[in-house]
Amino acid sequence: MNDDLMIKMVLDTWYAKVKDADRLFDKLTDEQLQNEVAPGRNRGIYLLGHMVAVHDRMLPLLDLEERSFTELDEAFISNPDKAFEITISATELKQNWKDVNAKLASHFNKMQSAEWFTKHKAVSEEDFVKELHRNKLNVIINRTNHLSGHLGQLIFLDNAKP
Amino acid sequence: MNDDLMIKMVLDTWYAKVKDADRLFDKLTDEQLQNEVAPGRNRGIYLLGHMVAVHDRMLPLLDLEERSFTELDEAFISNPDKAFEITISATELKQNWKDVNAKLASHFNKMQSAEWFTKHKAVSEEDFVKELHRNKLNVIINRTNHLSGHLGQLIFLDNAKP
Numbered sequence: 351m352n353d354d355l356m357i358k359m360v361l362d363t364w365y366a367k368v369k370d371a372d373r374l375f376d377k378l379t380d381e382q383l384q385n386e387v388a389p390g391r392n393r394g395i396y397l398l399g400h401m402v403a404v405h406d407r408m409l410p411l412l413d414l415e416e417r418s419f420t421e422l423d424e425a426f427i428s429n430p431d432k433a434f435e436i437t438i439s440a441t442e443l444k445q446n447w448k449d450v451n452a453k454l455a456s457h458f459n460k461m462q463s464a465e466w467f468t469k470h471k472a473v474s475e476e477d478f479v480k481e482l483h484r485n486k487l488n489v490i491i492n493r494t495n496h497l498s499g500h501l502g503q504l505i506f507l508d509n510a511k512p
Numbered sequence: 513m514n515d516d517l518m519i520k521m522v523l524d525t526w527y528a529k530v531k532d533a534d535r536l537f538d539k540l541t542d543e544q545l546q547n548e549v550a551p552g553r554n555r556g557i558y559l560l561g562h563m564v565a566v567h568d569r570m571l572p573l574l575d576l577e578e579r580s581f582t583e584l585d586e587a588f589i590s591n592p593d594k595a596f597e598i599t600i601s602a603t604e605l606k607q608n609w610k611d612v613n614a615k616l617a618s619h620f621n622k623m624q625s626a627e628w629f630t631k632h633k634a635v636s637e638e639d640f641v642k643e644l645h646r647n648k649l650n651v652i653i654n655r656t657n658h659l660s661g662h663l664g665q666l667i668f669l670d671n672a673k674p
Contacts, residue, residue: 352629356518359650363657388550388668467514488521491653495525498657499664506550506665 353463360490361458367497368451371401371504375447378507380440387503392431394507397500398443399426399436405450408493411471412486414457419446515625522649523620526656530613533563533663537609540669542602549665554593556669557602559662561588564608567616570655573633574648576619581608623648 375398383394392400403422409415425434466487469478478484537560545556554562565584571577587596628649631640640646 353514355629355644359645359653362645363653367657391668482517483521483524491521491525495529495657495660498660502661502664506553
Protein backbone atom coordinates (compact mmCIF):
# COMPACT_ATOMS: atom_id res chain seq x y z
CA MET A 351 0.00 0.00 0.00
CA ASN A 352 3.00 2.28 0.47
CA ASP A 353 4.59 1.39 -2.85
CA ASP A 354 4.56 4.87 -4.37
CA LEU A 355 5.82 6.37 -1.16
CA MET A 356 8.69 3.90 -0.96
CA ILE A 357 9.65 4.47 -4.58
CA LYS A 358 9.69 8.21 -3.90
CA MET A 359 11.89 7.74 -0.80
CA VAL A 360 14.41 5.64 -2.69
CA LEU A 361 14.49 7.87 -5.78
CA ASP A 362 14.66 11.09 -3.73
CA THR A 363 17.80 9.78 -2.04
CA TRP A 364 19.26 8.71 -5.39
CA TYR A 365 18.65 12.10 -6.97
CA ALA A 366 20.01 13.92 -3.91
CA LYS A 367 23.30 12.01 -4.08
CA VAL A 368 23.58 12.42 -7.86
CA LYS A 369 23.09 16.16 -7.31
CA ASP A 370 25.80 16.21 -4.62
CA ALA A 371 28.14 14.55 -7.10
CA ASP A 372 27.13 16.96 -9.88
CA ARG A 373 27.97 19.92 -7.67
CA LEU A 374 31.31 18.44 -6.71
CA PHE A 375 32.29 17.61 -10.30
CA ASP A 376 31.27 21.11 -11.43
CA LYS A 377 33.58 22.53 -8.79
CA LEU A 378 36.61 20.30 -9.30
CA THR A 379 38.98 21.25 -12.11
CA ASP A 380 40.32 18.61 -14.48
CA GLU A 381 43.70 19.09 -12.78
CA GLN A 382 42.21 18.38 -9.34
CA LEU A 383 40.62 15.22 -10.72
CA GLN A 384 44.09 13.96 -11.70
CA ASN A 385 45.00 13.81 -8.00
CA GLU A 386 44.63 10.76 -5.79
CA VAL A 387 41.79 11.16 -3.28
CA ALA A 388 44.26 10.01 -0.59
CA PRO A 389 47.94 8.97 -0.85
CA GLY A 390 48.23 5.79 -2.92
CA ARG A 391 44.47 5.57 -3.52
CA ASN A 392 42.33 6.03 -6.63
CA ARG A 393 42.58 9.23 -8.61
CA GLY A 394 39.51 11.40 -8.96
CA ILE A 395 39.32 10.77 -12.70
CA TYR A 396 39.30 7.02 -12.08
CA LEU A 397 36.41 7.28 -9.62
CA LEU A 398 34.51 9.57 -12.01
CA GLY A 399 34.96 7.11 -14.90
CA HIS A 400 34.10 4.21 -12.59
CA MET A 401 30.84 5.83 -11.56
CA VAL A 402 29.89 6.65 -15.15
CA ALA A 403 30.49 3.01 -16.12
CA VAL A 404 28.57 1.64 -13.12
CA HIS A 405 25.59 3.92 -13.82
CA ASP A 406 25.77 3.08 -17.53
CA ARG A 407 25.51 -0.61 -16.61
CA MET A 408 22.27 0.16 -14.82
CA LEU A 409 20.59 0.80 -18.18
CA PRO A 410 20.57 -2.87 -19.28
CA LEU A 411 20.46 -4.15 -15.67
CA LEU A 412 17.14 -2.39 -15.20
CA ASP A 413 16.05 -3.44 -18.68
CA LEU A 414 15.81 0.14 -19.92
CA GLU A 415 18.06 0.35 -22.95
CA GLU A 416 21.46 -0.61 -24.31
CA ARG A 417 24.58 0.83 -22.73
CA SER A 418 26.11 4.08 -24.02
CA PHE A 419 29.67 3.80 -22.71
CA THR A 420 30.85 0.18 -22.83
CA GLU A 421 34.30 1.41 -23.87
CA LEU A 422 34.82 2.68 -20.31
CA ASP A 423 34.76 -0.78 -18.72
CA GLU A 424 38.34 -1.71 -19.47
CA ALA A 425 39.87 1.34 -17.82
CA PHE A 426 37.32 1.88 -15.06
CA ILE A 427 35.77 -1.48 -14.11
CA SER A 428 37.97 -4.40 -15.18
CA ASN A 429 41.21 -2.73 -14.12
CA PRO A 430 42.21 -0.85 -10.98
CA ASP A 431 43.48 2.71 -11.28
CA LYS A 432 46.89 3.11 -12.93
CA ALA A 433 46.83 -0.41 -14.41
CA PHE A 434 45.37 0.80 -17.68
CA GLU A 435 45.96 4.09 -19.44
CA ILE A 436 43.07 6.54 -19.19
CA THR A 437 42.81 8.25 -22.57
CA ILE A 438 39.47 10.00 -22.10
CA SER A 439 39.52 13.51 -20.61
CA ALA A 440 37.93 14.50 -17.32
CA THR A 441 35.84 17.06 -19.23
CA GLU A 442 34.39 14.35 -21.43
CA LEU A 443 33.74 12.06 -18.46
CA LYS A 444 31.93 14.88 -16.67
CA GLN A 445 29.64 15.20 -19.69
CA ASN A 446 29.12 11.42 -19.77
CA TRP A 447 28.22 11.55 -16.07
CA LYS A 448 25.49 14.08 -16.77
CA ASP A 449 24.27 12.19 -19.83
CA VAL A 450 23.98 8.79 -18.18
CA ASN A 451 22.13 10.15 -15.16
CA ALA A 452 19.77 12.16 -17.37
CA LYS A 453 19.07 9.02 -19.37
CA LEU A 454 18.32 7.03 -16.22
CA ALA A 455 16.07 9.81 -14.89
CA SER A 456 14.11 9.95 -18.12
CA HIS A 457 13.39 6.21 -17.84
CA PHE A 458 12.61 6.38 -14.11
CA ASN A 459 10.02 9.09 -14.80
CA LYS A 460 8.15 6.78 -17.12
CA MET A 461 8.24 3.64 -14.98
CA GLN A 462 5.05 2.32 -13.43
CA SER A 463 5.13 1.51 -9.70
CA ALA A 464 4.72 -2.23 -10.19
CA GLU A 465 7.68 -2.33 -12.54
CA TRP A 466 10.07 -1.33 -9.76
CA PHE A 467 9.25 -4.57 -7.97
CA THR A 468 10.03 -6.78 -10.95
CA LYS A 469 13.36 -8.57 -11.24
CA HIS A 470 16.50 -6.95 -12.52
CA LYS A 471 18.41 -8.65 -15.33
CA ALA A 472 21.19 -10.18 -13.21
CA VAL A 473 18.83 -12.51 -11.37
CA SER A 474 17.18 -15.58 -12.92
CA GLU A 475 13.40 -16.11 -12.94
CA GLU A 476 14.01 -19.16 -10.79
CA ASP A 477 15.95 -17.33 -8.09
CA PHE A 478 13.65 -14.34 -8.17
CA VAL A 479 10.64 -16.40 -7.11
CA LYS A 480 12.48 -17.17 -3.87
CA GLU A 481 14.20 -13.78 -3.54
CA LEU A 482 11.70 -11.09 -4.42
CA HIS A 483 13.89 -8.40 -2.90
CA ARG A 484 16.24 -8.71 -5.89
CA ASN A 485 14.15 -6.23 -7.80
CA LYS A 486 14.83 -3.02 -9.70
CA LEU A 487 14.19 -0.72 -6.77
CA ASN A 488 16.79 -2.61 -4.76
CA VAL A 489 19.35 -1.83 -7.47
CA ILE A 490 18.73 1.87 -6.82
CA ILE A 491 19.19 1.41 -3.06
CA ASN A 492 22.50 -0.37 -3.64
CA ARG A 493 23.82 2.01 -6.26
CA THR A 494 22.93 5.03 -4.10
CA ASN A 495 25.13 3.62 -1.35
CA HIS A 496 27.87 2.89 -3.89
CA LEU A 497 27.70 6.53 -4.95
CA SER A 498 27.72 7.74 -1.32
CA GLY A 499 30.84 5.74 -0.58
CA HIS A 500 32.81 7.21 -3.46
CA LEU A 501 31.44 10.70 -2.84
CA GLY A 502 32.85 10.46 0.69
CA GLN A 503 36.24 9.93 -0.95
CA LEU A 504 35.95 12.43 -3.79
CA ILE A 505 35.24 15.36 -1.46
CA PHE A 506 38.85 15.04 -0.31
CA LEU A 507 39.82 16.56 -3.68
CA ASP A 508 37.96 19.73 -2.75
CA ASN A 509 40.51 21.77 -0.86
CA ALA A 510 37.93 24.30 0.26
CA LYS A 511 36.04 21.61 2.17
CA PRO A 512 37.13 20.98 5.77
CA MET B 513 1.35 -4.41 -0.91
CA ASN B 514 5.14 -4.60 -1.00
CA ASP B 515 5.63 -3.09 2.44
CA ASP B 516 7.37 -6.06 4.06
CA LEU B 517 9.57 -6.51 1.03
CA MET B 518 10.58 -2.86 1.04
CA ILE B 519 11.35 -2.92 4.75
CA LYS B 520 13.52 -5.99 4.19
CA MET B 521 15.38 -4.31 1.31
CA VAL B 522 16.14 -1.24 3.38
CA LEU B 523 17.12 -3.14 6.53
CA ASP B 524 19.24 -5.68 4.62
CA THR B 525 21.29 -2.81 3.21
CA TRP B 526 21.57 -1.21 6.65
CA TYR B 527 22.78 -4.43 8.27
CA ALA B 528 25.21 -5.12 5.42
CA LYS B 529 26.86 -1.71 5.85
CA VAL B 530 26.94 -2.02 9.65
CA LYS B 531 28.64 -5.39 9.19
CA ASP B 532 31.19 -3.88 6.77
CA ALA B 533 31.98 -1.28 9.42
CA ASP B 534 32.17 -3.95 12.17
CA ARG B 535 34.72 -5.88 10.14
CA LEU B 536 36.78 -2.79 9.48
CA PHE B 537 36.78 -1.67 13.12
CA ASP B 538 37.73 -5.18 14.24
CA LYS B 539 40.69 -5.01 11.91
CA LEU B 540 41.94 -1.51 12.64
CA THR B 541 44.15 -1.07 15.70
CA ASP B 542 43.59 1.79 18.13
CA GLU B 543 46.82 3.28 16.77
CA GLN B 544 45.54 3.16 13.19
CA LEU B 545 42.35 4.89 14.30
CA GLN B 546 44.44 7.81 15.59
CA ASN B 547 45.48 8.54 11.99
CA GLU B 548 43.74 10.96 9.67
CA VAL B 549 41.85 9.15 6.89
CA ALA B 550 43.54 11.53 4.43
CA PRO B 551 45.99 14.41 5.03
CA GLY B 552 44.29 17.16 7.02
CA ARG B 553 40.99 15.26 7.23
CA ASN B 554 39.14 13.62 10.13
CA ARG B 555 40.91 11.02 12.22
CA GLY B 556 39.50 7.51 12.33
CA ILE B 557 38.63 7.84 16.00
CA TYR B 558 36.62 10.97 15.27
CA LEU B 559 34.61 9.25 12.54
CA LEU B 560 34.05 6.23 14.79
CA GLY B 561 32.77 8.43 17.64
CA HIS B 562 30.72 10.46 15.17
CA MET B 563 28.99 7.35 13.86
CA VAL B 564 28.29 6.03 17.37
CA ALA B 565 26.71 9.38 18.28
CA VAL B 566 24.66 9.56 15.07
CA HIS B 567 23.37 6.01 15.53
CA ASP B 568 22.67 6.70 19.21
CA ARG B 569 20.54 9.67 18.17
CA MET B 570 18.44 7.32 16.07
CA LEU B 571 17.06 5.75 19.26
CA PRO B 572 14.93 8.76 20.24
CA LEU B 573 14.50 9.89 16.61
CA LEU B 574 12.74 6.59 15.86
CA ASP B 575 10.90 6.79 19.18
CA LEU B 576 12.55 3.61 20.48
CA GLU B 577 14.25 4.59 23.74
CA GLU B 578 16.40 7.23 25.41
CA ARG B 579 19.95 7.77 24.19
CA SER B 580 22.87 5.86 25.72
CA PHE B 581 25.80 8.08 24.77
CA THR B 582 24.77 11.76 24.91
CA GLU B 583 28.22 12.59 26.31
CA LEU B 584 29.70 11.91 22.86
CA ASP B 585 27.91 14.81 21.18
CA GLU B 586 30.29 17.54 22.26
CA ALA B 587 33.41 15.87 20.85
CA PHE B 588 31.86 14.09 17.86
CA ILE B 589 28.83 16.09 16.67
CA SER B 590 28.94 19.70 17.88
CA ASN B 591 32.66 20.10 17.20
CA PRO B 592 34.83 19.18 14.23
CA ASP B 593 37.81 16.89 14.78
CA LYS B 594 40.70 18.38 16.78
CA ALA B 595 38.57 21.25 18.10
CA PHE B 596 37.67 19.34 21.26
CA GLU B 597 39.80 16.86 23.16
CA ILE B 598 38.78 13.24 22.72
CA THR B 599 39.16 11.57 26.10
CA ILE B 600 37.38 8.29 25.35
CA SER B 601 39.51 5.43 23.97
CA ALA B 602 39.05 3.82 20.57
CA THR B 603 38.53 0.48 22.34
CA GLU B 604 35.62 1.90 24.30
CA LEU B 605 34.12 3.53 21.21
CA LYS B 606 34.34 0.23 19.33
CA GLN B 607 32.31 -1.38 22.13
CA ASN B 608 29.79 1.50 22.02
CA TRP B 609 29.50 1.00 18.28
CA LYS B 610 28.54 -2.64 18.77
CA ASP B 611 26.18 -1.80 21.63
CA VAL B 612 24.26 0.92 19.86
CA ASN B 613 23.76 -1.13 16.70
CA ALA B 614 22.68 -4.18 18.72
CA LYS B 615 20.19 -1.98 20.55
CA LEU B 616 18.79 -0.65 17.28
CA ALA B 617 18.57 -4.18 15.81
CA SER B 618 16.71 -5.45 18.83
CA HIS B 619 14.08 -2.72 18.37
CA PHE B 620 13.91 -3.18 14.59
CA ASN B 621 13.17 -6.89 15.10
CA LYS B 622 10.12 -6.03 17.15
CA MET B 623 8.70 -3.31 14.93
CA GLN B 624 5.48 -3.92 13.03
CA SER B 625 5.47 -3.09 9.31
CA ALA B 626 3.02 -0.21 9.64
CA GLU B 627 5.19 1.44 12.27
CA TRP B 628 7.99 2.00 9.77
CA PHE B 629 5.71 4.31 7.80
CA THR B 630 4.86 6.50 10.78
CA LYS B 631 6.60 9.81 11.33
CA HIS B 632 9.98 10.14 12.99
CA LYS B 633 10.35 12.53 15.91
CA ALA B 634 12.03 15.38 14.06
CA VAL B 635 8.97 16.10 11.89
CA SER B 636 5.76 17.71 13.17
CA GLU B 637 2.34 16.08 12.80
CA GLU B 638 1.39 19.03 10.62
CA ASP B 639 4.28 18.65 8.20
CA PHE B 640 4.01 14.88 8.14
CA VAL B 641 0.48 14.98 6.71
CA LYS B 642 1.91 16.75 3.66
CA GLU B 643 5.22 14.85 3.61
CA LEU B 644 4.53 11.19 4.32
CA HIS B 645 7.98 10.21 3.12
CA ARG B 646 9.46 11.67 6.31
CA ASN B 647 8.88 8.39 8.08
CA LYS B 648 11.02 6.02 10.15
CA LEU B 649 12.05 3.84 7.22
CA ASN B 650 13.39 6.91 5.43
CA VAL B 651 15.65 7.58 8.40
CA ILE B 652 17.23 4.17 7.81
CA ILE B 653 17.75 4.91 4.10
CA ASN B 654 19.45 8.19 4.96
CA ARG B 655 21.59 6.85 7.77
CA THR B 656 22.73 3.90 5.63
CA ASN B 657 24.06 6.38 3.07
CA HIS B 658 25.68 8.41 5.85
CA LEU B 659 27.43 5.25 6.99
CA SER B 660 28.47 4.34 3.42
CA GLY B 661 30.04 7.76 2.94
CA HIS B 662 32.19 7.52 6.05
CA LEU B 663 33.03 3.88 5.39
CA GLY B 664 34.43 4.95 2.02
CA GLN B 665 36.79 7.20 3.98
CA LEU B 666 37.63 4.87 6.85
CA ILE B 667 38.88 2.10 4.55
CA PHE B 668 41.83 4.38 3.76
CA LEU B 669 43.13 3.54 7.25
CA ASP B 670 43.41 -0.12 6.25
CA ASN B 671 46.83 -0.37 4.67
CA ALA B 672 46.18 -3.87 3.39
CA LYS B 673 43.33 -2.63 1.22
CA PRO B 674 44.25 -1.44 -2.30
